[in-house]
Amino acid sequence: MQRRSFIQTSLLAATAVGIAPTIIMGKENRKARLGFLGVGLRGRSHLRQALRRDDVIVNAICDIDADALAASQELIKKAGKKKAAEYTGSEYAFQKLLERDDIDGVIIATPWLWHTPMAVAAMKTGKYAGVEVSAANSLQECWDLVNTYEETNVPCMILENVCYRRDVMAILNMVRKGVFGELVHLECGYQHDLRHVKFNDGTPSRSDGVEFGDKAYSEARWRTLHSVKRNGDLYPTHGIGPVGTMLDINRGNRFVSLTATASKSRGLHDYIIEKGGSDHPNADVRFRLGDVVTSVIKTANGETIIVQHDTNLPRPYSLGFRVQGTKGLWMDIHDSLYIEGTSPDHRWESDKSYMTEYDHPLWKKYENLASGAGHGGMDWFVLHAFVESIKRKVDTPLDAYDAAAWSAISPLSERSISMGSAPQPFPNFTRSKWIKRKPVFALDDSY
Amino acid sequence: MQRRSFIQTSLLAATAVGIAPTIIMGKENRKARLGFLGVGLRGRSHLRQALRRDDVIVNAICDIDADALAASQELIKKAGKKKAAEYTGSEYAFQKLLERDDIDGVIIATPWLWHTPMAVAAMKTGKYAGVEVSAANSLQECWDLVNTYEETNVPCMILENVCYRRDVMAILNMVRKGVFGELVHLECGYQHDLRHVKFNDGTPSRSDGVEFGDKAYSEARWRTLHSVKRNGDLYPTHGIGPVGTMLDINRGNRFVSLTATASKSRGLHDYIIEKGGSDHPNADVRFRLGDVVTSVIKTANGETIIVQHDTNLPRPYSLGFRVQGTKGLWMDIHDSLYIEGTSPDHRWESDKSYMTEYDHPLWKKYENLASGAGHGGMDWFVLHAFVESIKRKVDTPLDAYDAAAWSAISPLSERSISMGSAPQPFPNFTRSKWIKRKPVFALDDSY
Numbered sequence: 001m002q003r004r005s006f007i008q009t010s011l012l013a014a015t016a017v018g019i020a021p022t023i024i025m026g027k028e029n030r031k032a033r034l035g036f037l038g039v040g041l042r043g044r045s046h047l048r049q050a051l052r053r054d055d056v057i058v059n060a061i062c063d064i065d066a067d068a069l070a071a072s073q074e075l076i077k078k079a080g081k082k083k084a085a086e087y088t089g090s091e092y093a094f095q096k097l098l099e100r101d102d103i104d105g106v107i108i109a110t111p112w113l114w115h116t117p118m119a120v121a122a123m124k125t126g127k128y129a130g131v132e133v134s135a136a137n138s139l140q141e142c143w144d145l146v147n148t149y150e151e152t153n154v155p156c157m158i159l160e161n162v163c164y165r166r167d168v169m170a171i172l173n174m175v176r177k178g179v180f181g182e183l184v185h186l187e188c189g190y191q192h193d194l195r196h197v198k199f200n201d202g203t204p205s206r207s208d209g210v211e212f213g214d215k216a217y218s219e220a221r222w223r224t225l226h227s228v229k230r231n232g233d234l235y236p237t238h239g240i241g242p243v244g245t246m247l248d249i250n251r252g253n254r255f256v257s258l259t260a261t262a263s264k265s266r267g268l269h270d271y272i273i274e275k276g277g278s279d280h281p282n283a284d285v286r287f288r289l290g291d292v293v294t295s296v297i298k299t300a301n302g303e304t305i306i307v308q309h310d311t312n313l314p315r316p317y318s319l320g321f322r323v324q325g326t327k328g329l330w331m332d333i334h335d336s337l338y339i340e341g342t343s344p345d346h347r348w349e350s351d352k353s354y355m356t357e358y359d360h361p362l363w364k365k366y367e368n369l370a371s372g373a374g375h376g377g378m379d380w381f382v383l384h385a386f387v388e389s390i391k392r393k394v395d396t397p398l399d400a401y402d403a404a405a406w407s408a409i410s411p412l413s414e415r416s417i418s419m420g421s422a423p424q425p426f427p428n429f430t431r432s433k434w435i436k437r438k439p440v441f442a443l444d445d446s447y
Numbered sequence: 448m449q450r451r452s453f454i455q456t457s458l459l460a461a462t463a464v465g466i467a468p469t470i471i472m473g474k475e476n477r478k479a480r481l482g483f484l485g486v487g488l489r490g491r492s493h494l495r496q497a498l499r500r501d502d503v504i505v506n507a508i509c510d511i512d513a514d515a516l517a518a519s520q521e522l523i524k525k526a527g528k529k530k531a532a533e534y535t536g537s538e539y540a541f542q543k544l545l546e547r548d549d550i551d552g553v554i555i556a557t558p559w560l561w562h563t564p565m566a567v568a569a570m571k572t573g574k575y576a577g578v579e580v581s582a583a584n585s586l587q588e589c590w591d592l593v594n595t596y597e598e599t600n601v602p603c604m605i606l607e608n609v610c611y612r613r614d615v616m617a618i619l620n621m622v623r624k625g626v627f628g629e630l631v632h633l634e635c636g637y638q639h640d641l642r643h644v645k646f647n648d649g650t651p652s653r654s655d656g657v658e659f660g661d662k663a664y665s666e667a668r669w670r671t672l673h674s675v676k677r678n679g680d681l682y683p684t685h686g687i688g689p690v691g692t693m694l695d696i697n698r699g700n701r702f703v704s705l706t707a708t709a710s711k712s713r714g715l716h717d718y719i720i721e722k723g724g725s726d727h728p729n730a731d732v733r734f735r736l737g738d739v740v741t742s743v744i745k746t747a748n749g750e751t752i753i754v755q756h757d758t759n760l761p762r763p764y765s766l767g768f769r770v771q772g773t774k775g776l777w778m779d780i781h782d783s784l785y786i787e788g789t790s791p792d793h794r795w796e797s798d799k800s801y802m803t804e805y806d807h808p809l810w811k812k813y814e815n816l817a818s819g820a821g822h823g824g825m826d827w828f829v830l831h832a833f834v835e836s837i838k839r840k841v842d843t844p845l846d847a848y849d850a851a852a853w854s855a856i857s858p859l860s861e862r863s864i865s866m867g868s869a870p871q872p873f874p875n876f877t878r879s880k881w882i883k884r885k886p887v888f889a890l891d892d893s894y
Binding site: 148181182184185193256259261262263264266267270290291292296297298301302303304305306310313314315316317324325326327328329331333334338340346347348420421422423 | 519628629631632640704706708709710711713714737738739741742744747748749750751753759760761762763764771773774775776778780781783785787793794795838867868869870
């Protein structure tokens with residue numbers, strides 16, 4: 001399996017997508033007509049990519065924030081495209097957008113609690129759901145995505161851009177070519193000092209303000225409350241997405257169980273005291289979120305995975321990848337690689353030459369188009385995959401099962417922590433279809 | 448506490464050792480008279496250090512292997528020292544050695560299953576027990592060490608040399624000076640490709656042989672069987688020892704609970720097939736030990752610790768240290784350090800200048816003596832501490848509680864794995880004295 005070429009696997013892929021014949025057999029569209037639910041900073045980043053494409057038409061946008069809508073129309077105007085219809089005035093305005101018959105799919109880039117309801121509503125109206133990460137906050141929401149997908153046969157893609165990071169795709173290529181041997185242990189995480197994201201002074205400036213909620217700007221308005229109320233891995237998919245594709249999760253493998261352990265919570269409180277003083281009202285807020293949350297997952301095929309969440313402390317950004325097999329391992333920290341018989345004995349070498357040799361066909365083909373897009377080009381690929389899936393009327397390469405399995409780490413880690421790190425079983429989201437489903441992600445250079 | 452200087456802490460230390468007044472008040476010896484239980488490769492390494500010291504007399508050695516005894520006498524002769532009495536002929540010959548009245552302490556460097564019985568017997572005969580790692584294999588053995596120590600008031604030191612590694616001691620110094628702020632999360636492990644240790648061809652050559660047990664040489668004779676029979680972290684103390692000293696374990700803090708998860712087992716079997724062929728009798732051996740075993744520990748003070756055991760796969764050696772606090776973090780992988788406000792924003796820097804600035808007083812003082820000793824000098828320090836404790840008639844800086852708490856990770860991880868990663872409570876080895884015991888390890892430049 002792991003050694004087969006991209007050509008061989010792409011032949012298999014055509015028979016592996018689980019989508020209804022009526023959709024897969026349809027004639028290919030030349031354009032994808034998109035609507036945008038949420039055009040804040042993240043939504044406009046997607047919008048910018050969409051406006052660059054000749055094969056995308058942006059027919060409608062939705063937000064409760066008038067400034068966000070205005071900024072979006074300005075982007076559309078600058079791109080020389082037709083003004084989009086606007087939906088606003090209520091948190092449920094998106095439902096009106098979904099009633100339109102000139103939308104093939106929606107990009108959902110709203111606060112976390114809206115991801116699943118909007119994705120479910122989109123599928124129910126026959127619109128491809130492209131949902132930002134994480135896709136769900138509770139186990140029931142994970143099931144909502146899966147059940148709606150199975151009921152409607154309308155695809156739901158989790159927009160996990162890190163699956164398309166250039167080094168990550170090269171490593172995926174190496175995994176499939178057997179360079180690491182059989183995979184044994186993987187690590188990943190979201191290790192990102194978010195103190196400037198969780199707090200600000202209510203303006204777009206990159207301030208040292210310590211407000212969150214109504215007095216704050218952008219993500220701090222809603223995201224920080226999750227750190228107050230929840231203790232678990234709140235943001236697992238940037239790490240687990242790439243790991244999921246490498247381990248064929250939901251496609252010959254699955255997550256079986258998880259334990260999670262949270263450290264004490266100090267970072268956010270200390271930050272408020274340091275920047276706002278001990279008299280600031282937020283100095284009394286008690287944050288439930290442990291500064292470092294460690295989850296350990298066991299898979300059906302016997303691999304172990306460490307997933308870390310570390311967003312409250314000063315530290316350099318790192319997704320902490322490690323991909324270890326019977327022949328060697330890679331770690332993204334300092335681009336470190338070791339392959340037995342190839343690397344110098346018992347010594348790390350730089351992964352640089354491997355990144356060139358195993359550069360993924362998608363990156364080779366689309367490097368020029370992707371460069372300049374957000375997050376080092378990976379945003380281009382994730383939108384490309386969504387758009388191409390719509391145009392071809394096929395299922396998306398990351399689907400509702402991926403959205404559910406990856407996002408489930410949040411509620412499962414919360415449960416485990418609340419039960420003294422007791423192991424939690426993963427729901428069998430594919431209803432055991434994982435034993436026969438085949439990998440489809442990035443098998444060739446198409447999307 | 449963390450900011451106090453070494454001078455301040457050393458004043459505290461004198462009142463903090465938990466040893467019986469009869470011993471602590473005694474007159475200082477000028478020499479330490481040692482016996483050696485086990486003089487294989489590791490025992491002779493200690494012997495070599497001991498023979499270099501003017502303050503050590505080696506009065507007796509014990510081993511069942513005649514070659515090991517002969518090689519030891521040769522070392523003694525070359526050092527110009529008096530021939531040591533020999534004890535051999537039975538696995539219980541050490542009991543005769545312990546009856547001597549010209550031995551103050553013994554170095555125990557035997558196969559793992561002998562560590563606790565020999566340490567217990569040593570304490571019961573009034574001899575300081577210096578026991579190699581790990582000190583115990585089961586929870587009952589951990590208790591045996593603690594109970595015997597408490598009954599006899601004779602010190603038991605776990606000879607964990609990595610506690611004295613130069614970078615580790617500099618980091619300990621930084622921890623105590625508050626450079627990392629309050630500690631939150633630590634990582635460590637034993638990530639060491641031991642395939643050449645677990646297998647050989649029965650000769651001292653560094654061969655690709657795939658024998659273990661009776662047909663093998665040195666550690667492969669006995670150590671490999673643990674990989675056949677046990678699934679857990681078999682060798683935790685090189686990692687957890689330094690972490691234990693940094694977190695004041697048993698001295699104001701303690702390990703509370705642990706979960707462990709083991710990956711599939713592939714590496715050792717693959718190695719036998721590769722080097723010995725699928726027809727070799729050992730190709731049929733089923734190794735229980737997962738290739739990567741991940742344990743996660745929660746402490747009473749709220750820190751989390753990841754401990755890894757990874758000895759069956761090709762990989763560069765690493766103890767995988769990470770020391771993370773509210774102000775920054777260090778990782779030994781590629782000597783990476785980040786301190787907020789000091790390091791360049793959001794970027795790793797080399798730890799080199801910090802290693803100089805915070806070089807531990809012990810290393811500053813004894814650098815010349817230590818260099819040339821085993822394992823980069825740290826073997827010198829661990830023996831020095833044992834010898835100085837004997838000479839001063841005081842307790843050892845690493846004690847029976849440390850031996851028990853650190854070694855307990857092995858049986859607790861085995862239990863957790865056998866129960867699907869269910870959390871396991873650590874025994875309260877100090878019988879709650881940890882809440883008032885004070886740190887004593889390496890508080891100044893004496894030992």
